[in-house]
Amino acid sequence: xxxxxxxxxxxxxxxxxxxxxxxxxxxxxxxxxxxxxxxxxxxxxxxxxxxxxxxxxxxxxxxxxxxxxxxxxxxxxxxxxxxxxxxxxxxxxxxxxxxxxxxxxxxxxxxxxxxxxxxxxxxxxxxxxxxxxxxxxxxxxxxxxxxxxxxxxxxxxxxxxxxxxxxxxxxxxxxxxxxxxxxxxxxxxxxxxxxxxxxxxxxxxxxxxxxxxxxxxxxxxxxxxxxxxxxxxxxxxxxxxxxxxxxxxxxxxxxxxxxxxxxxxxxxxxxxxxxxxxxxxxxxxxxxxxxxxxxxxxxxxxxxxxxxxxxxxxxxxxxxxxxxxxxxxxxxxxxxxxxxxxxxxxxxxxxxxxxxxxxxxxxxxxxxxxxxxxxxxxxxxxxxxxxxxxxxxxxxxxxxxxxxxxxxxxxxxxxxxxxxxxxxxxxxxxxxxxxxxxxxxxxxxxxxxxxxxxxxxxxxxxxxxxxxxxxxxxxxxxxxxxxxxxxxxxxxxxxxxxxxxxxxxxxxxxxxxxxxxxxxxxxxxxxxxxxxxxxxxxxxxxxxxxxxxxxxxxxxxxxxxxxxxxxxxxxxxxxxxxxxxxxxxxxxxxxxxxxxxxxxxxxxxxxxxxxxxxxxxxxxxxxxxxxxxxxxxxxxxxxxxxxxxxxxxxx
Amino acid sequence: xxxxxxxxxxxxxxxxxxxxxxxxxxxxxxxxxxxxxxxxxxxxxxxxxxxxxxxxxxxxxxxxxxxxxxxxxxxxxxxxxxxxxxxxxxxxxxxxxxxxxxxxxxxxxxxxxxxxxxxxxxxxxxxxxxxxxxxxxxxxxxxxxxxxxxxxxxxxxxxxxxxxxxxxxxxxxxxxxxxxxxxxxxxxxxxxxxxxxxxxxxxxxxxxxxxxxxxxxxxxxxxxxxxxxxxxxxxxxxxxxxxxxxxxxxxxxxxxxxxxxxxxxxxxxxxxxxxxxxxxxxxxxxxxxxxxxxxxxxxxxxxxxxxxxxxxxxxxxxxxxxxxxxxxxxxxxxxxxxxxxxxx
Numbered sequence: 001x002x003x004x005x006x007x008x009x010x011x012x013x014x015x016x017x018x019x020x021x022x023x024x025x026x027x028x029x030x031x032x033x034x035x036x037x038x039x040x041x042x043x044x045x046x047x048x049x050x051x052x053x054x055x056x057x058x059x060x061x062x063x064x065x066x067x068x069x070x071x072x073x074x075x076x077x078x079x080x081x082x083x084x085x086x087x088x089x090x091x092x093x094x095x096x097x098x099x100x101x102x103x104x105x106x107x108x109x110x111x112x113x114x115x116x117x118x119x120x121x122x123x124x125x126x127x128x129x130x131x132x133x134x135x136x137x138x139x140x141x142x143x144x145x146x147x148x149x150x151x152x153x154x155x156x157x158x159x160x161x162x163x164x165x166x167x168x169x170x171x172x173x174x175x176x177x178x179x180x181x182x183x184x185x186x187x188x189x190x191x192x193x194x195x196x197x198x199x200x201x202x203x204x205x206x207x208x209x210x211x212x213x214x215x216x217x218x219x220x221x222x223x224x225x226x227x228x229x230x231x232x233x234x235x236x237x238x239x240x241x242x243x244x245x246x247x248x249x250x251x252x253x254x255x256x257x258x259x260x261x262x263x264x265x266x267x268x269x270x271x272x273x274x275x276x277x278x279x280x281x282x283x284x285x286x287x288x289x290x291x292x293x294x295x296x297x298x299x300x301x302x303x304x305x306x307x308x309x310x311x312x313x314x315x316x317x318x319x320x321x322x323x324x325x326x327x328x329x330x331x332x333x334x335x336x337x338x339x340x341x342x343x344x345x346x347x348x349x350x351x352x353x354x355x356x357x358x359x360x361x362x363x364x365x366x367x368x369x370x371x372x373x374x375x376x377x378x379x380x381x382x383x384x385x386x387x388x389x390x391x392x393x394x395x396x397x398x399x400x401x402x403x404x405x406x407x408x409x410x411x412x413x414x415x416x417x418x419x420x421x422x423x424x425x426x427x428x429x430x431x432x433x434x435x436x437x438x439x440x441x442x443x444x445x446x447x448x449x450x451x452x453x454x455x456x457x458x459x460x461x462x463x464x465x466x467x468x469x470x471x472x473x474x475x476x477x478x479x480x481x482x483x484x485x486x487x488x489x490x491x492x493x494x495x496x497x498x499x500x501x502x503x504x505x506x507x508x509x510x511x512x513x514x515x516x517x518x519x520x521x522x523x524x525x526x527x528x529x530x531x532x533x534x535x536x537x538x539x540x541x542x543x544x545x546x547x548x549x550x551x552x553x554x555x556x557x558x559x560x561x562x563x564x565x566x567x568x569x570x571x572x573x574x575x576x577x578x579x580x581x582x583x584x585x586x587x588x589x590x591x592x593x594x595x596x597x598x599x600x601x602x603x604x605x606x607x608x609x610x611x612x613x614x615x616x617x618x619x620x621x622x623x624x625x626x627x628x629x630x631x632x633x634x635x636x637x638x639x640x641x642x643x644x645x646x647x648x649x650x651x
Numbered sequence: 652x653x654x655x656x657x658x659x660x661x662x663x664x665x666x667x668x669x670x671x672x673x674x675x676x677x678x679x680x681x682x683x684x685x686x687x688x689x690x691x692x693x694x695x696x697x698x699x700x701x702x703x704x705x706x707x708x709x710x711x712x713x714x715x716x717x718x719x720x721x722x723x724x725x726x727x728x729x730x731x732x733x734x735x736x737x738x739x740x741x742x743x744x745x746x747x748x749x750x751x752x753x754x755x756x757x758x759x760x761x762x763x764x765x766x767x768x769x770x771x772x773x774x775x776x777x778x779x780x781x782x783x784x785x786x787x788x789x790x791x792x793x794x795x796x797x798x799x800x801x802x803x804x805x806x807x808x809x810x811x812x813x814x815x816x817x818x819x820x821x822x823x824x825x826x827x828x829x830x831x832x833x834x835x836x837x838x839x840x841x842x843x844x845x846x847x848x849x850x851x852x853x854x855x856x857x858x859x860x861x862x863x864x865x866x867x868x869x870x871x872x873x874x875x876x877x878x879x880x881x882x883x884x885x886x887x888x889x890x891x892x893x894x895x896x897x898x899x900x901x902x903x904x905x906x907x908x909x910x911x912x913x914x915x916x917x918x919x920x921x922x923x924x925x926x927x928x929x930x931x932x933x934x935x936x937x938x939x940x941x942x943x944x945x946x947x948x949x950x951x952x953x954x955x956x957x958x959x960x961x962x963x964x965x966x967x968x969x970x971x972x973x974x975x976x977x978x979x980x981x982x983x984x985x986x987x988x989x990x991x992x993x994x995x
Contacts, residue, residue: 101709108716112719115723115735115736130731130735138742151788167742168738168741171740175737178737180733312730523728559748563748563749563752568783569783
């Protein structure tokens with residue numbers, strides 16, 4: 001592999017491989033395969049001296065691949081399709097790589113591949129990998145562009161790392177000070193939420209129990225002040241009103257126009273840092289009254305949503321009032337929506353609801369009666385409920401299986417309430433959260449996803465009822481692990497069983513939360529806060545650009561100085577410097593040394609033209625010649641003598 | 652003066668109608684650079700004042716890509732995207748300074764332009780030194796849009812750069828300026844320096860492949876060979892030793908008496924030499940005639956005998972050796988009526 005072209009290609013292929021590896025599992029297998037085939041083909045071309053595929057074949061392949069992407073994604077727009085197109089382009093470019101220029105284009109594609117991976121997700125552990133890919137692409141670019149033979153890898157890597165050492169402070173300051181524009185510049189096709197876990201906008205039996213299989217962090221919360229008790233930690237997500245007998249869906253998310261909530265009682269102020277989930281909802285503690293994100297809206301169902309899907313880490317400050325009193329009147333439209341039941345579905349449940357309501361005096365008693373029924377009859381709270389297959393799943397659950405997860409109880413409860421004439425709706429979200437003592441943050445995971453019910457009681461308005469609490473109070477007071485029956489365990493939660501690993505897990509989470517908060521969540525608000533801390537409150541973009549320019553200029557000056565110092569000329573030996581000084585003094589006295597004149601000829605001429613100087617000049621030249629040409633050991637005593645002689649030489 | 656058909660010409664052409672504005676601007680800039688740098692000696696140190704730097708097409712592409720990355724990061728509000736974009740932007744800035752420093756401080760010396768036959772490349776040679784303590788990589792020279800191979804210089808090292816300049820016509824060839832450039836490290840920027848050394852040579856006429864034998868006058872000896880010992884009769888005097896003199900011509904007896912090495916001088920005798928005569932090719936046009944004469948000179952030199960050259964207005968007495976050959980070929984090259992000097 002000493003062939004320079006092969007080396008260049010090898011560097012580039014390795015770098016592209018590094019950049020692509022983390023994205024590969026997300027891509028459709030055929031695209032990864034196409035890339036691998038292109039790599040092998042190109043290597044074979046290099047190794048066996050084959051010819052590169054002809055133009056028409058490359059064109060046909062490229063066309064085929066682009067069509068393939070179109071068929072797979074139905075669009076070229078958006079992150080997934082765009083990323084796939086990028087990979088296909090890299091593969092096609094490989095097949096025609098013969099010149100330096102192609103390598104350069106490949107390296108640019110490589111940088112975009114890294115960017116694509118970052119747009120997808122950016123956990124803290126991927127940082128070293130990303131750094132390695134960027135460095136490798138840069139080295140490959142340097143090797144590819146170089147006119148001569150590729151440099152030894154140590155030299156090349158050393159050079160690139162030194163360059164990054166200067167680029168890093170520039171990047172850091174630009175990161176902190178570059179004016180951040182909030183929001184997208186143009187609307188993007190919503191990123192498909194397929195690859196991301198999170199609450200859905202519908203709920204059917206099995207939905208949430210599937211979601212809680214994931215141990216991923218949904219969001220982290222840091223409270224300014226007291227932290228609410230576990231029983232108050234209801235994080236409100238999508239509110240579902242439409243029921244078709246099987247699935248609960250949300251209607252629309254219309255903004256709340258008039259301030260309906262009466263904010264009272266104790267409030268909690270907190271900062272919530274959401275992991276991207278590809279849906280527009282922002283989660284907040286019941287009931288959010290104040291928040292700092294102009295892009296966030298409170299809907300008529302008191303749900304906080306953003307105008308755009310949450311595709312990247314998002315931080316917002318919210319203040320919530322758990323005891324807030326909702327609106328006192330129910331609009332006819334909402335009442336109608338919250339009472340509607342599909343005809344001919346779940347007839348036994350409907351009959352039970354009507355019968356229970358008839359046997360109770362008030363709506364409140366009716367609700368209590370349903371809860372009592374859940375509590376007293378042999379209902380089991382389990383992660384693995386039996387499958388419900390029929391057309392009447394709620395009937396099946398209530399009268400036959402009686403084993404279910406929160407979504408079963410919420411669904412059954414809401415249906416019973418509606419059948420009894422009490423407006424009801426299902427609320428999904430998260431319940432609970434684990435406090436990390438290291439970061440002092442509440443970590444809420446997907447495994448804490450939950451569903452509960454809100455019923456309309458004329459005296460109190462919308463009232464939260466959690467039927468799960470009636471069946472398994474431990475779920476609300478403690479956590480899921482304590483609520484599950486013997487033999488069932490929280491998925492992904494096995495780490496929690498080891499005492500020794502607990503600390504490790506918490507430190508890891510604290511690191512992650514710092515990363516999410518300070519790096520991923522660094523946005524316009526964080527920037528303003530930082531500027532305020534730096535003593536520049538309310539700095540506008542002009543100040544930012546000015547500061548940025550000044551700092552970048554300073555770094556570049558340091559770089560220039562370092563580069564100049566690095567390539568400074570070596571100082572001539574002292575003997576030579578002394579001899580030059582001797583010549584300079586003679587030149588001032590009118591005796592310039594001719595360029596071709598050797599020291600001894602010069603001394604002889606000095607003696608001829610200025611006899612009084614002759615002896616001293618001869619001595620100096622003899623000392624100098626001794627120093628320059630005698631073995632180094634002789635220099636010990638001669639150098640000081642020459643130094644003295646030159647200093648005292650006054651022609 | 653450059654000729655219109657001369658592809659090599661870079662020196663400011665006379666303002667002619669039809670010269671595109673771009674090339675006129677270029678020649679204006681070239682003149683301005685020359686006047687602000689002043690005349691160049693040998694060696695030339697490439698200090699900061701004479702280094703120019705601009706992004707390459709690739710650099711512009713890099714900038715565009717960064718802009719695209721910035722837009723993508725803004726659109727997705729992606730902090731890591733911003734970080735990557737800014738890191739690469741910083742890298743671009745660093746590359747610019749690195750590229751500049753890679754050239755700044757190098758020293759060029761020993762410019763030499765070798766003569767050539769028309770149609771064959773004339774080689775421009777010079778030495779590049781790296782007096783600094785860090786390596787300089789990927790240095791190239793170019794002259795008249797011909798580039799040399801790339802040169803890497805270790806700290807304190809020096810190396811040769813050569814550019815093979817294409818020639819078309821016989822005549823005088825002088826170079827207008829040399830560009831020493833580098834686009835290390837990433838090819839995003841190119842730094843260059845213009846050097847204007849005094850460098851001139853002649854381009855000999857292209858010899859014809861086959862030429863008739865030169866007509867033999869009555870003055871050459873039987874073998875047409877020159878014998879050193881025969882010439883000893885024509886001893887003309889002594890001069891001091893010069894580098895390249897044959898030791899056989901040193902007057903060793905005289906040398907023993909003093910501390911200089913005297914060398915015997917001889918006067919070339921007309922006997923035993925051949926005359927290559929312009930008039931013997933009567934009736935041929937000028938250039939083919941010169942081409943034949945050129946072939947004769949080469950053959951006569953290769954044959955090892957002494958030869959003389961007669962051109963209208965010029966007569967070079969018979970002689971031999973590389974210097975004589977150069978002189979004869981030079982006379983052919985500069986014979987009036989050629990296409991003119993090839994200024995590069």
